[in-house]
Amino acid sequence: GQQLNQSPQSMFIQEGEDVSMNCTSSSIFNTWLWYKQDPGEGPVLLIALYKAGELTSNGRLTAQFGITRKDSFLNISASIPSDVGIYFCAGSRDNDMRFGAGTRLTVKP
């Protein structure tokens, strides 16, 4: 089963609003990653975080690797319609990667 707790499960926002989602775990991870998945496609890597405390941006996306190594958040600023999709957090430790259950984002124009 899922080892990562991702919240919220879904979000309905207006275009232009900022979005925040997070992921927590009872286990420590060495790497945190955020993916976006569109229908019928595989997940696409948005941001990868490799050090505790690391804050990384990719355009309008910003993500942070929690100091405890047990959590991460993703922020999306000034949302646009193409941000619609399912966002997954993933934690990597040793030789496997565990995914959260996803946050489904809907952006209303």
Next chain:
Amino acid sequence: DAGVTQSPTHLIKTRGQQVTLRCSPISGHKSVSWYQQVLGQGPQFIFQYYEKEERGRGNFPDRFSARQFPNYSSELNVNALLLGDSALYLCASSFGTKRGYTFGSGTRLTVV
């Protein structure tokens, strides 16, 4: 550059049959991982291979097996298919084992 390619894209099998799914990683990537994604859930880790050796295995029964070839491509085999094996099977590749993975579009397996 070609991304991660998977074949076939869709597959329908009958309970009890066996299936083989194929994956070609991005050129230069030596690590391949397999995931099962059931509708409405996040991907579940099945296997990781690096330099043709199994480096990690998720909580899946022995009916699931995989291998990696000298050209770093990989196959996932599932024997004695069950209805519950119906899912999107994703392959992902990476240069090493500790970096972010690039996913293919998956193989949609339906067991009837």
